[in-house]
Amino acid sequence: MRETSSPENNKLLNVAVVGHTNTGKTSLIRTMLRSTEFGVIEDAAGTTRHVEQATIAAGNDPILNLHDTPGLEDSNALFMHLKKISSKDRSLSATGVLARFVSNITADDPLEQEAKVIRQVLRSDVLLYIIDVREPMLEKYRYELEILSKASKPIIPVFNFIVGHTEELAQWREQLAAFNIHTALEFDTVAFTFEAEKRLYQKIQTLVDAHYNNLQKLINYRAKIWDELCLSGAKRVTELIVSVACYRESKNTKNGTVASSLAEDKLHDFIRKAEQLCLKDLLAIYNFSEKDVAIQKIPVTNGQWQLDIFAPGILKAYGLDAGSSALKGAAAGAGIDLMVGGLSLGAASAIGAIAGAGWSTARRYGREIKAVVDGTQWLCADESTLRILYLRQKQLLEKLMHRGHAALHAVEVKVPDSERLPDKWSEITSVLRQNPAWHESSVSRNNSQQYQLIETRLVSSLLNEG
Template sequence: MLNELNLAIVGHTNVGKTSLLRTLTQDSELGKVSDKPGTTRHVEAIKFSLNQGKKIVFYDTPGLEDSIALFDYISRLNRDNPKQDGIDKLQQFLASPEAKYQFEQEAKVIRQLLNSQAAIYVIDVREPILAKYHDELAVLTYSDKPILAVLNFTASDSPYEEGWKQLLSRVGVHITVRFDAVFPSLEGEERLYSGLSLLLESANVVLSLWQERINQQRLTRQQTAKLIIAEALIDVAAYSEKAKDDITSIAKIMQNKVRQREHKAINDLLKLYRFNIAYETNENLPLVEGRFSNDLFNLEAIKLVGISVGKGMISGATIGASFDLALGGITLGSAALIGATVGGLAQAIKHYGSKIKNHFAGYTKMSIDDAVICYLSIRLMQLNASLATRAHADKRPIVLEKLNESAWKKGKLPRSLQVSRIHQEWSSLNKKIKIGSYSEQRQEVIDNVANELQSVN
C-alpha cells in the first residue's frame, strides 16, 4: 500500500484546475485564479501529512496551451521509431531542445505526470470539443498513468457534456466525475475520491485518511466559529461607558467600538475558514454588497429580521444604547437576572454602591441594547453558515440565508449571555480592563453561549 499519494492536477488552460484544488483542500489562498489563460506558470506542490505516517500531495500544474503543435512535434520525433510506446515518446520529448523552449509549460506538466501515481484531468464542460482537446488527451494517455476525468462547471446544463464523455471513452479514460469546483456537493466530492480508489487500489488507505481529515476539519472549524461569535457577543454585552453631559458623543464612540468588534469577528471567521481576507473585503465585498450593508444600529435593518425593538432604541444619536435603572446602577437587561426589581431595590443599592455614587454625581451608565446584540449574533451566525458550506473557489458575494426562529430573533438575550451584563471585566472593549484575571469564568460563559448558538443554527 502507498505511504505517499502524488496526484497531478492537469488540463487545458483556464479550465479550473486551481479552483478545484482550492475546493478540495478548503483553502482559498492556494495558487492564483484568473480568467486570463496561463495564470499558473509553475508546478506547485501542496503537501498534507496524515495519520499512520501517510501523506497526500496535490500538484497544481500549468495549463496545456498548444496541444496540437505538441502532438505533432512528438509524432515527428518518433517518426523513425514507430515501435516506441507512449512513455518512450514522452521521455524522448522531455530530452529534446523544444521541451525547454516552445513547449516549456507542457514539459512541466508531462514531467510531473510521469512522477505521479495518478492524474485528475479537469474539463470545462461548457467548452465545445475541439481538435486541441483530442491531441491533449492523446499526449496525456501516453503516460500510462490512471486518469480520473472531472467534469467541471456542471452547475448549469451544457450541450457538450455527452460529447466529452464519448471522447474520454475513446481515449481510454473511463471514469468520469461531475464535480463543480464553484458549486460543489459533498456527494460529488465523495464520488471523486471513490473514482480515484477504483483507479488506484493501493491508495485506498491514503484517500480514506484524507477524507477523514477533511471531515474533521469541517467539524472543528464550525465549533471554533461558534466560540469566535460567542466571545464577540460577550465583549459587546459586557461593554459599558459612563456619560454625564456627553451622552450623544459617548453613544457614537460605543457604536464605533462595536462595529470594530464585529469587523474583527468577521475577519476571524474568514481566516478560520481560510478565505482570503483581503480579496473578500476589497474585491468581493460580501459584507458590504450583501445583508451586511445594513448598519448594526439601523433600526429598519433590525426590524427586518424580526427582532423586537424596545423604547431604548429610539433615542436619536443614542440608538443602540441601554440606560441604567434610575437608582439600581444596572442595565435594564440585567434587572431581572439579579432580582433588582422594585421590591429588591435596597439589596441592589447595597451591592452596587459605587455605581449609585456615580449616578448621584450625574453620571449615567450606557450599554449596548439587547436588540443590537441579537442582531449582531444573527449576522455573524448567518455569515458562519454561509462560510461553512461555501466553496473556496466561489468568488461571488456571500449570500446570507435566514435562520430558524429563536429567542435571539425576539430581541431577548438568552440566559447564557445575560450574565455577562454585570461583568464589565469580561469585555475587551472596556477601558483599563485586564480580562486575564477572569479568563476561566469568562471562558465558561463563552462555551455556554457557543452551545446556545449551536441550538439555533
C-alpha cells in the same frame, strides 16, 4: 489495515494536475495547499511555464505530491505529432508513443511545453484533469483527452467555474461519458467546500488502492483541522456577542441630555470597535485575502464592514422587520434594560427593593442599587443591535466556511428571524446583560455553568448544529 495499502517503498502518491491553459490548475493546487504562496495565478494563458511540485501532509506525515503543469495549448499539433510517431513504429504501445515523444523532444521544439506535461503525466499515478465548464467541449479538449488517456493512468475530471453554469456542466458530463469517463468532481476552487475536497481524496482512494490508508489518514487529519477551524470561528463570534451584550456604559442622568448622548456615542463606539476587531480576527483565522472577500461577495471594503452597524438601513439589509414587536422601540437607540433578576430598579421600586433586600442581594446588585440612588443609569446594547450583530457574523461565518455555496443553485429561502436566532435568544441576552463582569474572559466566567450553557448554545447555533 488494508493489505494492499502500503505503497511500494513508501513512495508518495504522485498526482499531476493537467488540462487546458487558464482552467484554474494552479488555483486548485493553492486551494488544496491552503496557501497563496504556491505558483503564479493569472487570468491569461500560459501562466505556468514549468512543472512545479508541492507536498500535502497529514501533520508531519507527507501523503502526496501535487504536480502543477503548464497548460496544454496546442493539443491538435501534439495529437498529429503522436500519430506520426506511431505510424513510423507500429509496434509502440500508446504509452510507448508518449515515451518516445518526450525522449526525442529538443529544447527549441514548439511542443516543448507539451512535452513537460506529458513527462509528468507518465511519472504520476493519477491525473486530475481540470475543465473550465464555461467552454463547450471543443475539439481541442477531445484531443487532450485522447492524448492523456494514452498514458493509461486514472483520469479524474475536475469541473471548475461551476457556479451558475449548471447546463454546461450537464453537457460536459454527458460528453465525458463518451470517453468512458463516468466519474468527475465539481470543485470550484474559489467556492471551495471541505466536502468537495474530501470527495476528491475519496475518488483517488477508489482509483489508487495502494494509497488508500494514507489518503484516509489525510482525510481524517483535514476533517479534524476543518472542525477546529469552524469551532474557533464560532467561538470568536460568541466572544463578540458576549462582550457586547454584557457591556454597559454608565450615564449620569443628573447631568442631563449631554451626558446621555455622550454615553450613547461611547457605547456605539465600543460596539463598532468590537465588531471590527472580530472581523479582523475572522479573516485571519480563515486566511481570507482581500481577493477572497471580493469573490465571496462579503460586504467588506479595506477590512471594514461597508454598512455601519448603526446605519439607518441596517435592519432591512439583514432581513430584520423593524416593525416586529420584538424590535419596536428598541430600534430607536440603545435602550436601558435594568431589570436585574426580576428586581426592577426603576426609581420607585428600587427604594422598596433596597429596604426589603437582604445582605446577599445587596452584595450581588449593590452597584445597580447604588447607581439608582446616585441617579446613574446604564446604557446597554439594544435588542436590534444584538440581533444584527449576531446575524451579520453568522452570515460572515457561513461565507468564510463556504457553507453558503452548497446551496448555490437553490433560490434563497427567506427564513424568519426567530429561526435564524439561537434557541432561547432572549433568555441568553437577558442573562448576559445582567452579568456585566462577563464582558471579558475570566476564570470565574469560563467556569460558570450558566455561562458555559450560553456559549454552547451560541456556538452550536452559529455552526448550524443547534
